[in-house]
Amino acid sequence: MTEIPSTATSTPSNPISSAWSRLTTQSGSRRALLLMAPLIVFELLIFVIPFAILLRISFAAPSSDGVYADGTWSLEAYQQVLATDLIWSIVGYSFFLGAVVTVLSVAIGLFYAYAIWRSSGLVKSLLLFSVVLPLLTTLVIRTYAFDPLLQPAGLLYSTVGVVIAQLYIVLPYAVLAIYSVMATTDWHVVEAARDLGASRPRSVLEVVVPQVMPGIIVATVVSFAWSVGAYAAPELLSNNITFAIYVEQLMLSDMSYPTAAALSAVMLGLMSLCIAAIFGVLNRFGGEFELA
Amino acid sequence: MHRETVETVAFRAGYLALFALMVTPLLVVIATSFSDGARIAFPPENLSLAWYGEFFDRINWLEAFTNSILVGVGTAVLATALGVLGAFGQEFDDGLLGTVVAPLVLVPLLIPPVVLGITLLIYFNEVGLRGSYASIILAHTLWATPLVYFVMRSVFSRFDWQQLDAAHDLGAGPVQSFVHVVLPNVKHGVFVGGLLAFIISLQEFVMALFLSTSSTETIPVLAWTELRQAMDPMVSVVSTFLILISLGTLVLAVIATNLEWVSKQLS
Numbered sequence: 001m002t003e004i005p006s007t008a009t010s011t012p013s014n015p016i017s018s019a020w021s022r023l024t025t026q027s028g029s030r031r032a033l034l035l036m037a038p039l040i041v042f043e044l045l046i047f048v049i050p051f052a053i054l055l056r057i058s059f060a061a062p063s064s065d066g067v068y069a070d071g072t073w074s075l076e077a078y079q080q081v082l083a084t085d086l087i088w089s090i091v092g093y094s095f096f097l098g099a100v101v102t103v104l105s106v107a108i109g110l111f112y113a114y115a116i117w118r119s120s121g122l123v124k125s126l127l128l129f130s131v132v133l134p135l136l137t138t139l140v141i142r143t144y145a146f147d148p149l150l151q152p153a154g155l156l157y158s159t160v161g162v163v164i165a166q167l168y169i170v171l172p173y174a175v176l177a178i179y180s181v182m183a184t185t186d187w188h189v190v191e192a193a194r195d196l197g198a199s200r201p202r203s204v205l206e207v208v209v210p211q212v213m214p215g216i217i218v219a220t221v222v223s224f225a226w227s228v229g230a231y232a233a234p235e236l237l238s239n240n241i242t243f244a245i246y247v248e249q250l251m252l253s254d255m256s257y258p259t260a261a262a263l264s265a266v267m268l269g270l271m272s273l274c275i276a277a278i279f280g281v282l283n284r285f286g287g288e289f290e291l292a
Numbered sequence: 293m294h295r296e297t298v299e300t301v302a303f304r305a306g307y308l309a310l311f312a313l314m315v316t317p318l319l320v321v322i323a324t325s326f327s328d329g330a331r332i333a334f335p336p337e338n339l340s341l342a343w344y345g346e347f348f349d350r351i352n353w354l355e356a357f358t359n360s361i362l363v364g365v366g367t368a369v370l371a372t373a374l375g376v377l378g379a380f381g382q383e384f385d386d387g388l389l390g391t392v393v394a395p396l397v398l399v400p401l402l403i404p405p406v407v408l409g410i411t412l413l414i415y416f417n418e419v420g421l422r423g424s425y426a427s428i429i430l431a432h433t434l435w436a437t438p439l440v441y442f443v444m445r446s447v448f449s450r451f452d453w454q455q456l457d458a459a460h461d462l463g464a465g466p467v468q469s470f471v472h473v474v475l476p477n478v479k480h481g482v483f484v485g486g487l488l489a490f491i492i493s494l495q496e497f498v499m500a501l502f503l504s505t506s507s508t509e510t511i512p513v514l515a516w517t518e519l520r521q522a523m524d525p526m527v528s529v530v531s532t533f534l535i536l537i538s539l540g541t542l543v544l545a546v547i548a549t550n551l552e553w554v555s556k557q558l559s
Contacts, residue, residue, distance in 0.1 A: 029385065029386050029388070031384045031466075032381045032382065032384040032385040032386075032389055033389060035377050035378070035380050035381025036378050036381035036382065036385075036389060036393055038373070038378070039375070039377065039378035039381075039393065039397065039437070039441075040396075042433070042437070043393075043396050043397060046431075046433070046434055047396070047399075047434060050411045050412055050414070050415035051411055053411075053415055054410070054411045054414060057414065111306060111310075115303070115310075119307075126311065127307065127311060129542070130311050130315050131314065132542060133314075133315075133535070133539065134317070134318065136491055136495070136538035136541060136542065137318060137495065137531075137534060137535055137538055138494070138495035138496075138511070138512040138531075138534060139496075139497055139498075140497050140512045140515045140519070140527075141321060141512075141515065141527075141531040141534060141535070144321070144515070144519055144527060144531070145317035145318065145320050145321045145531075146317060147523060148320055148324060148333060148334035149316070149317060149320055152334075168313075168314075171314075172314075200299055201299075221402065222401075222402075225401075225402040225403075225404070228404070229403075229404020229406060229407065231405065231406050231498050232497075232498070232516075236519065244404050244405075244406035244407075244498075245406075247406050247407065247410060248406055248410075251410050260410060261410075264407045264411075267404070267407070268407065271402075
């Protein structure tokens, strides 16, 4: 993300300037650059620079009177994050929630996408409709709907309740990610597997799953990223604090910007590692998936 | 044979149960909007339209509605412009730029909205945009642009680029050929992308929660702050309106795509 070829970074350091001259000498690339310039400038101004500032603040010393001491360098915020047991338990809970919701969301998403794929006519339309309508409804309402549903079941303020509500939030994205790939795969291959004696569940696991692996990867990454960073469902439906809720507290109640920034940086680092691992593991199953 | 029947029954039962689970929460919200109590309860004890009457007396909901539309339209326009131009530029790219831009555009979607919210709060404070509509529009554009961008890339990948060469050979300038040759062929994709951007903005609330002030709060933000104070059926009323708007959008989109299909069959 740091080596973006833009007018701001065209310093005569070697790899950048050679990339820059390659870009500007080819007429196609010049046109590409011109057309993509607004997008690149936008991402730089609203995404890259703000994150650089956040990262800088995470290395600033906390200040007693204000939010952070301007111009100071310190590792205090990181030390505080790494040394506080409370923060580690919050981080652990966030990852636990993310892992549980992701596994359920991908498994159920695969099943539901398969049901949509195999159905036709009105049933197919209704199944698709049931996925798209929640998707069009705001997160606040999707979460709020679970208050009257979980309360009579005695699940309000429980981890099970939060998992159910968070699952409902991410499931539509998982279903659509898997379905969009499944819709382009060839049913005849599955039929061939069945003619050769594969049972139905086996034919799905060994023939359909590897083919839709790109969709499964997207579903996994999206479910994971959004559930680890969950804010609304745990805040409204449980007493457990996720890292997102804690970051908000650090920022708005405690006014300790460096700690909030450092915790965000640590979480983003850990999440990137997990996402890279997900890609690595799932990509390997794309080719040959063996059911023991 | 018997085993196959059992499997088929289990499969059907499975997806019908999931269908019910997907729809129930939304039906519960709609049902609770008709109760007359002070706290949401399901099923509602007495049916009444009291909270609907109350809604039209509350000026803050109408203001939030205006704010939501304003921010949504702003996001849709900005994200569509950035996404369409970016995806179009990608078509002339030799691969170097695209390998950087595509992930750069995608990454904001994977960052927890709370982290994005605090990052932008600090940033907009420094550049003096705090509390403005622009700050929320820019934040929502960060999430809406990837969707427009990826929709447009798949649309452009199906476009016949020889048409553009033909336009150039016939003497059309870059802007002229884009407006008269490319745009008419991809307008459906532009519409879908813009609609997605609008919907993303309409329902996003965590970033808006951080960035809005009482005069710029959107409907989800107001719904959230009201919920923190009282779990009353007013939020159900607002939610019912929003669900109906979503339903309307969905029906419109289905009609629009079918009309497209019909017109294709006729031409």
